[in-house]
Amino acid sequence: MVSPTIESVVLKDQIKRNDEPEHPLGNGGDQIIEAYSEEDISNVLAHANEHGKTVTVMSGGTKRGYGGTMKQADILLSLKGFQGIVAHSVGDLTLTVRPGTTLKAISDKLAENGQCLALDPSWPELATIGGVIAANESGPKRLLYGSARDHVIGTRIVYPDGRVIRTGGKVVKNVAGYDMNKLFIGAMGTLGVISEITLKLRPLPKYEGLSLVHFPDGREQEIHHVAKRLMDSMMEPVSLEVLTPATAEKLTGQRNYTLAIAWEDQEKAVTQQENWVAANLPAGIRHTCLHEQDAREWWDQLRHLGPNGYNDDVNEANTQAALKIGSKPSDVPSILTMAEEFAESHHVSVMAHGGAGHGISRVYVNGFPDDIIAYTKTLRSEVEKKHGYAVCTHLPFALREPANVWGEKPGYFSLLEGIKQTNDPKKILNRHRFVGGI
């Protein structure tokens, strides 16, 4: 398998033999190549493309369990070492960064100038910006700030044949040509390797508040009303995240359905909104408020639930899975109650939370492999009845085919195939990692 010529395109010490071929999450490579530059990426891809070798792309590795029905490609291209900030234009609120930079490194650096990247996906100290963009990861605060597609303004992409193509630009508003940025966001690295990203930034919030609304047992159906009332008001919640009892217990110590409402604004405005919540809750429903550092720490805990590519248990009984469910925002509370109910009937334990304002829910499942598969199927079919979808964002390799990671192909699948064929005709990049086996 080892090509005689790969050594000619990168330095010897960038090439490692894979001594862990049986990684439980798959998505490995016979050879591991560390890229430290765009040129490295381009050389490796051009070489692989020419010799018909398959390439798996990985940065932080937090999404190693996300899709992929090929245990091992010929090459595992690691971008972990290709990190750092290329340019931070403080006055323009833009940042250009290399793909292997972790979200935490980005936030720390930006905070020095009172700015932030308003994306809050899980495991920020492990997850890299390249991976977050490629997997279109997001967190509860996308309600107000949007998701990756709303923050990325430009990229540099290395195509499978080694070409480097710029998409978008470095300015916050731009409609020149097709919005090619969008093609690579959430494409799971199947269309090209992101070698540089330019992002739109925001000023750090002046003040942060968090209203936690606790719903006593039997009153969970009122979550929907409270969320609806809030969304119909002029308040401006940054998140409207519903937590199932097990999730809430872990974060608040109280085993109740809980609504976590973030506020980020001038202090007076935060206070006004907290007061609005207090004044508008149904009788008998309590709420608590956290501020500044306490609020930030609370969110930080939420970002550390679930699998991260490194915390899988060797014990089969503790197999981990994660689901991303998309639905109409108004269906989130009922989907979470279903997630909770089916856990019991399928003998798995579940932690789940979802955005009642934006429609994305996360379900973390723990149990025996067969139970996880059955649970996933049941939940997915119920979600689909509500016009939603369920995607498995983390599963051990062996479960991916039986669970059908992406669900059924969309009606316009031929367009997706056509795009893949255009960018990567030899299908060398992250083969079988994406929707419909792309």
Place this chain on the structure above:
Amino acid sequence: MSDVVKCLNKLEIPYIARGAGTGLSGGATPLGGEVIISLVRMKRLLDLDLENRQAVVEPGFINLKLTQTISGKGYYYAPDPSSQNACTIGGNVAENSGGAHCLKYGVTTNHILGLEVVLSNGEIVEIGEHGVPDQPGYDLLGLLTGSEGTLGIVTKITVNLLKNPEGKKTVLAYFDDIDDASQAVSDIIAAGIIPAALEMMDDIAIEGVEAAAYPVGHPRDIAAFLLIEVDGIAAGIDDQIDDILTVCKKSHVREVKVAKDEAERSLWWANRKMGFGAMGAISPDYLVQDGVIPRTRLPEVLARINDISRKYDLRIANIFHAGDGNLHPLILFDASVPGESERASKAGSECLQVCADVGGSITGEHGVGIEKSAEMRFIFSDEEMAAQTDIRHVFNPDDLLNPGKLFPEPGRCVEVKHGEKKATV
């Protein structure tokens, strides 16, 4: 629609979708032999789901009408191009249109949840069904939005709606020096404020709007004004306004005032939104350009536009969305003077070259169309444009759908464009 497209396909006749025809880059203009499919009669509101903040409209639905329909319930549709009382939401999707308030709220693409599209083979596909976010697959919604009608014909649109802000205040600041105004723009952003809108007009633009339908009585000897709007939770607004006033004073503002009531605020906005049309009051013809620059390069770029104005001996007014660096140089000319149209066209192109030179873009919201296809070369290499036309080929393999737009055709030179982009009032 599907039947029409299938039929045209069979006959190999090229075709163009057309909304209200307000596009400023010639996207809906035929180059020869195309059938024009007008969508203005497809103008129904198909669904309104306020609980999920969604509306489904047909492509011919007029932008402003959507906000008018839902404003009674306290909601609005955020993208607000100055042409919003005429342009269609289908056209907005095709151009990925912006507006004065997109600094805080984003442009069209940030508000599109779903599209029904008739592909070039007549097939009807639904992307983002029921407005559910992040559906598995490549982001076709993002790709189609802004594709200027070259990838498919949009026949249904699911948009995201916003709730009206609780509080809103508008500031007008007059400056004697345009550099001071530019500095104030940067300093407002640096103060951690994201205004809902942050607009600027220079002296020639002011001369125009004061001669048009909605004069405000701006002093005529100032170099520029800023129109700044802050919205959000009422309790937080005054502090932001105080910060803005402080910034303006530090930048040697001559006079700065807060709109005293809705009537005054509306007048200021009407005056601003008349901007392009107002040029008709001071010039027989004008050409609207649309470049984007990093906000911090504003003073330098304005100076270079001034040089271009002198070089071509044509007056250039500047109206722009300063907050996001989106410039609209308006080149004033008289088409009846031989050679002046060509000069205006060249001056416009040179303005875009300046934007490209400082790391910007050749269009922020008006699109490429026919007008700027040659200028695509200012910012993209041939290889990069080929990567885009390769994608077009997936959707539009025979190039029957709005052919000849967006990308420079090999051998097509800049000079041929004259006369095509004249906008007259």
